[in-house]
Amino acid sequence: MPVPETAWFHAAPKRRRYLAGISGGADSVAMLHLLHRHGFREVVVCHLDHGLRGRASTGDARFVEKLAASLGYPCESGKTDVRAVMRESGHSLETAAREARHAFFALCSRKHRCPRLLLAHHADDQAETVLWNLLRGSRGLSGMQEHQVLQVAGRPLECQRPLLLLRRDELRGWLSSEKLAWREDVTNGKPIAVRNRLRHEVLPLLSDIARRDVTESLVRAVGSSSEHRTIERWAVKQADVLDPQGRLHLPKLRTLPRELQAACLYDYLRTSGVAELSRDLVLRGLALLDVNGSPAVNLPGGRVLRRRAGRLFMA
Structure with a gap:
């Protein structure tokens, strides 16, 4: 089976240092092997135990540490109680886990003086993200970006x-053909979390219909929407609505x-770091433009x- 490739592996500077978020699952393991095969040598493997799967989490950490050592990469392991x-x-489990990962990656970034983080999201993750964002009432057709600061x-x-x-099956097929091991999270196959239900129930049903x-x-649609967001960001910049203290004027x-x-x-x-943004939240924020209305809106995470x-x- 041919080695999965994207333009990134040929365009990205190979002598730069990168952090790589590696869970031990098929997707991140495939990314790490692909980085090694394409000649990326300055890679720091970063693994965070979320404290959600007991002994299985400990096994994941050991697996990632051994994999990193076998490829000649240093490994940073952390543990948290999500x-x-x-x-x-007060956030959802998914948001709390994401914030914990970001905090861990920030620590690794400072320690290794490296501002670049590689994540193993693929096209199937993108489709799930689009549907999940639609369910949450996000603005427009939004997904993940290939590059994001x-x-x-x-x-x-x-x-x-x-x-x-790249597709999930393509990555797993390549790993299997190369006899490369990965860790399986058994909860990924159970329709308990929203994302798992989107993956195992909603997307197959939509494909059948x-x-x-x-x-x-969905991936193509996100590409078109991304072009619209680029124009929108330019318009926001031209509007120049922030005062010198960074407040909205x-x-x-x-x-x-x-x-x-x-x-x-x-x-x-x-940009202020508000999690779980939705169209409803933005509309409630816009209501503050009316001087006769409420002077404050509560935000996720206890902010105002x-x-x-x-x-x-923000307060």
């Missing part, structure tokens, strides 16, 4: 997704068309968007 993070933050603990972390155009593989269609914001107001507020909340003295700001 359920405790969830209770403290996150602000974590006040520092930029450049996330890159080399496998985003459409009589074709809808994953490819209400007199300027009120002069803009409604959709551009929403785009400016969405961008402000996103507040109106005061002609400004909108």
Whole structure:
């Protein structure tokens, strides 16, 4: 079976240092082997035990450490209690896990002086993300980006997704043909989490109804939507609605068309690190433009968007 490839493996500088988020599952294991085969030698393997699977999690960590050593890569292993993070933050389990990973990757980034993180999301993950975002009421048809800069603990972390155009079966098929082992999370096959139900129930049903593989269609649609978001981000930048303190300037914001107001507020909340953004949340935030209405909106994680003295700001 041919080696799975994307343009990223040929375009990315091989002498740069990269962090690689490796869970031990098929997708991240495939990414790590592909990095090695394409000559990427400055890779730091990063594995976080979320504390959700007991002994299986310990086995995952040992597997990743041995795999990294076999390829000549250093390995950073961490452990956290995601359920405790969830209770403290008030976020969903998925969001709490993501925040824990970001915090761990930020630590690895500082230790190794490396701002680049590789993640093993693929096309099937992208399709699930699109559907999940639609269910959550996100603005537009949104998915993951191949390149994305996150602000974590006040520092930029450049996330890159080399496998985003490859399919899950293609990666697993290649690993099997090469007799390369990976760890299997048994909960991935159970329809308990929303993403698992999208993967095992919704996407197959949509493909059956459409009589074709809808994953490819969803991935193409995200590409078109990404072009629209690029234009939208340019318009937000041109609108120049932030004051010198980084707060939204209400007199300027009120002069803009409604959709551009929403785009400016969405961008402000996103760059401020607000989790679980939805269209409903943006609309509630826009209601603050009315001086006769409520002066504040509660945000996920216990934060507040507040109106005061002609400004909108996080508190």
